[in-house]
Amino acid sequence: MRAVAICLTLAAGLLTAHPFAQGVTAHAFLAQEATATAAAATLTPQEKRGKQIYVQGTTAAGREVLAYVGDASIEVPGSTLPCAGCHGLDGQGKPEGGVVPSNLSWEILTKPYEVTQASGRKRPPYTERALEFAITRGLDPGGNKLHPAMPSYQMAREDLADLVAYLKRVGQDRDPGLTEKSITVGTIVPTRGELSGVGQAIRATLTAFFDEVNSRGGIYNRKVELKFIETADTPAATAASLRRSLQDEQVFALAGAFTSGADSEIAALADELDVPVIGPLTLSPQTARPLNRHVFYLLSGLEEQARALVSYASQKLQGDKSGVLVVYPESELSAGVIAAVKDQCLKNGCGPVETEGYRRAQFDAQGLAVKLGKTGKQVVLFLGAGGEAIALMKEADKLNWSPAVYLPVAGGSGIMEAPLSFNRKIYLAFPTSPSDQTGDGVGEFRALAAKYNLPKTHLATQLSVMGAAKILVEALKRAGKDVSREKLIETLEGFNQFATGLTPAVTYGPNRRIGASGAYVVTIDLEKKEYLSASGWVDVD
């Protein structure tokens, strides 16, 4: 960023024949160099508040910001037309449809001579007062009207002062966690109970991976520094602890974080604090619309896996519209999966979806089997646990009813105990399979595991975490040295079939936040007690 600003300053100096102007520009150049180094690109609290107005059009204190558009002064909330929308996060301006928003860099606004705009409009240098006047009245220091696409804004005096304070820094500040020499990446690790092993696996893998990256010179000469944030007893407490860490420790992005159980809280926080989250470990990706821009998932969650099963089932039904029966324990988790199943059924045309709920505490396999058997349905999606699925199939077997049973949620080795009448009629979804692992990917992981003595357990976790870390590193490289959180997000949105070598290839887009959206469908040979591939990858974009 600084490099760009300096180039612009130099270019301006070269283009100006006036010797006085050149002298001053050179002076400004030195001054800016000094301030940029001294301030190390951190913002004062006032500038931070100003940045919020600049980027989001809202104030930290929750006071109103209003924008008035055009001659008719159409009133809209400031959040509809924040400064950054047109002038860009870097203040350089984002030309669009023939409208060329001005460069707001302070050294350009304050050039000590009359500036002629591309439109022919001339103006003297800006001062803080003049800038306030331009924002609120739509007039430049020469008293000329600004471009009609520039709204005039109304906000409290102190908010205006905050905004102007930030405008003197726009384009020079870096996002939190980013310095010339380092980039801080955070992650969330469980430390208590049976999950502590998972936490250790995450910690060890990320430490080893980024030590390796750093030993090779880091990313654009920046060393990756890791911050570990521990989960707390409740989702709210975890989110609160994460909030403190993100704010105090200046974390640029999260990678491979364990978010399971606190997904919605963490996603909301990432959105609020503008922190990209890459490859969180969870079975419940938050994909409700409007999409949370900040969280990029690696693998499908239960909902996408259920969709893959439905998609596969409808393909098998081949136009048979007798429909599917969804049997579920009453829980929040089920609600999301049922909605996904219904939506996917509509898309694939698998006929009507009937649902049957039960209470976990009062699970009555026999009663349920009798009741469901009467429907005669041949496709059942069972959202309960593995043990419940086995009990239900055993009762159904007694009734000579053996529908195809799809298990998006249940799993585990106990499934081999199912009655033989369900041979090759049980279908499971897997978000990843060993076939996703390439020779290079596995080789890299093994070398890392040997060199850094990684734990021998929780291999799946280690592979996912390393996949997330690889995606982050790739995105940071592609985004360039002059990276920002926004650039990182935009870069990730351009990922198309990026192979981590450890997980399915990932594709993101403006409307897509699950890298590998779909699943492998697997059936079970109950005689030989082995898993069989029922289909290759079923994509559910």
Place this chain on the structure above:
Amino acid sequence: MRVKFILALALAALIVFGPVPCGANPSAAGQAQRKAQRQKAARYECPMHPEVTSRRPGKCPKCGMALRPAKNNGPAQTAGAVAVEASPPAEGAAEASALRIPDATVYNQNGRRLNFYTDLVKGKVVAINFIFTTCTTICPPLTATFRRVQSELGEHVGRDIELISVSVDPVTDTPERLFDFAAKFKAGPGWTFVTGDQAEIDSLLQAFGVAVANKNDHTPTILIGNDATGHWTRAYGLASPTTLVKAITEAAGYK
């Protein structure tokens, strides 16, 4: 009445107005072809501004000269010249839509499937702008302007006037995204946001003469037309709502 209308357009010149030339494009369908012949026979153009054409005698909105019968019988240089699909001919009407608008399959902000010409334009007065939801520079002011136009036109919108915002980035702009965008600007009933398959949307953009390779280059153009009378005009999208309302009410023939 017609002359007045054209004069009024010339007066409403805070903005760049270029009446989209009316014209005919021979179409494969026999009926359309006959109609085209009929239109060709009655084509008038300005002696100074060949791009200004009309199916009736009148005055050029640019220079005020009387229009004369067109010499060139070839297809007029209509914005819709490259349209892929032909719109169905207006039922029993002597006048067809001057601008050939494809009956492209589109989806509105509620995910409903629509045929662009039949469901949104046919027999109506329309104002069409072009947006995309990830556009942050000109689309918000464009849309805010449209919102004001909607409130000023009041109950006419949704009844005999239709406001349409076409996404120029249909791949990104899903109906859900359009819904959120519409909600952000408090778009009311009678204002339809459309997206669809790239090819379908492209056929629309080409017909309207606003197709660009890079979505960021899309021009803030508003097309105002009366399908029944076949008159279409272009307006600068960042013009004041009053100017646009005037152009729309004139197209509708309220005044």
